[in-house]
Amino acid sequence: MTTPWGEPELSRFPEDPRDRLRAWDAADEYLLRHLAGRRPAPDGTVVVVGDRWGALVTALAAHRPTQITDSWLGQEATRANLARNGVEPGAVRLLTTQDAPPERIDVLLVRVPKSLALLEDQLLRLAPSVHADTVVVGTGMVKEIHTSTLKLFERILGPTRTSLAEKKARLIFCTPDPSLVRPPNPWPYRYTLPEDVGAVSGRTVVNHAGVFCADRLDIGTRFFLRHLPGARGGGRVVDLGCGNGVVGTAAALADPKAEVLFVDESFQAVASAQDTYRANDVSGHAEFRVGDGLAGVPAGSVDLVLNNPPFHSHQATTDATAWRMFTGARRTLRPGGELWVVGNRHLAHHVKLRRLFGNSEVVASDPKFVILRAVRR
Known part of the structure; x- marks a missing residue:
């Protein structure tokens, strides 16, 4: 990047030689x-x-x-x-x-x-x-x-x-005006979930500013919540790209013996997930981590990954994040462990899952969304 103070060399993170997107604009x-x-x-x-x-x-x-x-x-x-x-x-x-x-x-x-x-x-x-x-x-x-x-x-x-x-x-x-009377900060924002979304029906969601669909439940997540897997008698579950944590909280409520890991690269999102989990007095064990997907999670240590992957990086449309999430899930799942993904039908996540896992099954679908299940063989 050329600046009045020199020409620093810059890169995005994680570095990918195939990525043509610059680290500045x-x-x-x-x-x-x-x-x-x-x-x-x-x-x-x-x-x-x-x-x-x-x-x-x-x-x-x-x-x-x-x-x-x-x-x-x-x-x-x-x-x-x-x-x-x-x-x-x-x-x-x-x-x-x-x-x-x-x-x-x-x-x-x-x-x-x-x-x-x-x-x-x-x-x-x-x-x-x-x-x-x-x-x-x-x-x-x-x-x-x-x-x-x-x-x-x-x-x-x-x-x-x-x-x-x-x-x-x-x-x-x-131009700052010190005499200005500022409004109170409305964030974080709380709302009650509708009665038709499975284990979290009627529960509370807490959203810090900047989290995806912070003022309402988005239709993709609503669809996902209605079709989440049932209780499995424990195991380690990951809410990957957790956002406000409503999916991981639903998994914890449905299976109190499960250990749930909430992961997101957004500090606001992980704070939201923590607050959502605590607001609902969930019993069981939970861990909250800010980081790059499943990096740092031991291989073969997870039984179930729940994921609603993004397809934007700032203003750029890209599937790079979804690929990293799916690859991380395959590495960290135990044999027989499952990745459940919800996404817009046009994103064709089933193609990626079949390449990585060798299999992909449709759990549920509607005209806009599809829920896919891939098993680690």
Whole structure:
């Protein structure tokens, strides 16, 4: 990536030589050019929110910034990119969206997330640390910045305007108003599940901001919950890509002897899964892990994997995440162990499962979704 401070070498995480997607885009470059041309140059405590693969904090490492991210993969990419470019350990402070932000912020740089709810939650959490002289600049591709995005900045921080577009990217400029009366933070959000979704019917779901379908039960998960496998008298179950944890909680309620592992790469998602599990007073053993799918889970240690894989990475459509999830499931399942997958019919997950497992069976289907079962032979 070419920046006013040099040309750092950057990669996504995990590295894949077949992946043609870059670890930065025009929005990152636009923000860095703006900061380099600003006089006086931004100084003080620099906080970067939503830096997707560490491009911004790697370029700004000399300013000893703090990065705040919801993505475990993004945080690992940042560590790797900082090391790759010779940045001394400790030069960049790495925080998650669940951590307390710095008490004072002099420069706030915001990479606009896909989720408006996550932006709302983060701005409300950061607002007490912002003062009248804080430099606030957001960035994103034109298709990511909407009127609702600007209204959030204005409602929570202060007067807001945008730049002209360059290479389909745009900047957001916000002038903090300390006298602004901010609304209370509505996150995390709770709701009661309907009565037709199996073991979790009428139960409570807790969603932190940014989790998929945080304000309602999505139709794919609803379909999955109605067809989950019944009690098996124990065993180790994984809710892979757990989101708010409703699937793993349903498995735990249906089979109290089961040990359930909730895994997601989103810190917000795992916090949601923990809160959902606890809100329903589930008996049994549960473990909650933020990480890259089933990496680190011992081979042949799992009896059942339940999975609703994503098919997007930020704005890019890709099946790379699903492939890693399915491959990880095959490695960690015991012989006879099963992977259950729900997905849109057009994604053709059965083709991938047959290549990996040698088998794939349709458990249930409707015009939009299909639930597949693959057995580790």
